[in-house]
Amino acid sequence: MPNQQRYGAGIWHFATYVDRYATDGYGDPRSILDAIDLAGQVRDLSVVDLNYPFFGGEFSNEQVGEALERNGLSVIGITPEIYTRTFAKGSFTNPDAGVRRLAHELITEAAGVVRHFGADYVKLWPGQDGWDYPFQVDHHSLWKASLDGVAELASDNPDLKFVIEYKPREPRVHMSFDSVSRTLLGIERIGLPNVGILLDFGHSLFGGESPADAAQLAIDYGRLFGMDVNDNLRGWDDDLVAGTIHPIELFEFFYTLDKNDWHGVWQLDQFPFREDSVEAANTAIDFLKLIQRALGKLDVDGIREAQSNHDALTALKLAQKALFSSY
Template sequence: MAARRDLADSAAAHGGGAGLGSRGGGGDGVLGWVARQGLVEGLGLVYFNYPQHLEGMDPDEVKRALSTAGLAAGGVALRFPGRFRAGALTNPDAALRAEALALALGACGWARDLGASEVVVWSAFDGYDYHMQGRGERQRAAPGGASGTPLIARPPAGPQRSAAQQCRRLAALADAGATWRDLMHARSSADYDLAWRRLAEGLSALADGCGPRVNVSLEWKPTDPSSRFSFVPSTAAALLLAREVNRPSFGLTLDTGHMLMAGENPAHSAAMVAAAGKLFGMHLNDGHSRVGAEDGLIFGSVHPAAALELVYWLRRVGYGGAVYFDTFPVNEDPVREAELNIRRFKQLWARAAQLDEAGIAAALLRHDSLGAMGLIDQEGVTGAAGPLQALAAASSGGPRALNRGVQSNTAEATVSRDEL
């Protein structure tokens, strides 16, 4: 399966390959993409992939390009390169874990240099593919280290303990005052717990290293071609991890497509994370929810009712951050596609306000689905062409669009609450 389409290699990123500029208006390479994104009506912020888009660049040159385009840097999106295939912060090799943390801290440095507010962490590699694979202490890459080389789980050196011996060992540790976590770490099969601990420790160190001026936000994803099972496979797991990290500058970025892939209701997930005070970012998109697929379609194009409910709850919880349209317009003009995402979000935001005024909250308190849908019908949100047809007539006012990714073939947009 092909890699994510937003991960340009450094040659393309610096002008050697087709990008947004190939559709006209800005030229290829990172600075050309910034100029191209300046053409998107309503766009305000850019998020850069690191290291793919920024390695070898000069911060002052990037800031000048942003200023010329009428844009600003919102943050840096961390994308670990292929050498971390066996894991980034969970890699069995301590040297590679340290390298992954150093790379992440480099993203924080770029965020500070560009005047951005956050680093968004997404790792395709912190997970596993097979049962009994459990990427833990004893797993190493096969000789050669080529991309896609199978991983080998080697047995520990020395004699193996029997089950009875292991139980006696754990009992002795418990009698000596060991905690539950100590006991888990003492088990020979504690690979999942070990990976969890490494994630928590690595993200804690990253949040501490970034400092209070740059937030660290984890973008969880349940499955990916690079690791079919993620160590953080759900919103609930991500919230549990945020509790363990326990840093005020550490939170979560929720991606609509990822939540749909995990079988979640995006509005419910956003409400839970907001209630915990950890909703740092929103990625809006849509998809057909096929197993293992990330479609990156226009927001609300497949699940319009879910899109409206999600925006309603973002209003209700007082979400004040940016939202990111993480879409893949392969066959569409990326500027027009970004503008459509922006318009749709603004229309949905205005529509959610109308539903509030119509008293939909009372229907929700009664768990009255028919009453809620009746209000939506009364307000003209349904029709032969679907809910979004009527939304086009909603107020044109709304949030300022921001852009979170200078990417090889996407024009991703985000929206902030400051102009609602």
């Protein structure tokens, strides 16, 4: 493990939220500048992923940069909002060519913001791309549109990385990029070196995957460009505080990253609807630090020997001993 692990968070972690019941929100609205100031209160947080366009008002890159500087934060990625009402029928897969072009233009603007802040990547979360009903779409055309949209952007911006964050569903009933395997198939078809995966631990759980297995698969294909963590009850993308529900699987996920020498930012993608956002981030980062200590205590040779025999109980005992003695 690196001596100084970097921790990050999506800036939306520090926004306020609405849902279809509390349509008046779970708190007063905040601008991106307010959210950055809150993020600056989190212990050991050093990077943030920013939505684009910036929410809560008209803000320039320079204004956002000043807020980042006063809070000691830098930018890891920019997430263009290609999932709003404008894109209700899709971004890359929208049947209207004009809306597809609008998505391309918005992401191209976001690419410029990535360059401005010296960030690592443009994050693509095409949450409205997909379908809801049988016979609604031609699946061949839909998949081709998904791949063509990403490929055009990656070709136009070879100096930048584009990461696809897959998810089984929501807001679309079935998202086009729904799993690690399907996303990797698409990326391999695109065939460009600057397209990869951002693996969301909770999306992997929600999709019935093993996040450790998903990470290994993405690493084996050289396509794991980023990751973020949270937790859920597997039935929905709850975006709960990391480590609160599936600590052993989260430990295995980071063990998989570590054994492959994957040392990127450990990033939070949490939605603390009813919790204090700063405390939710601190709680998660404290648990991630515990995992880092546990990785240093883990009997790796013992784990490997147990795995060579598919000895689940011995492997779990070793993992539990390292994790639960690291508090």
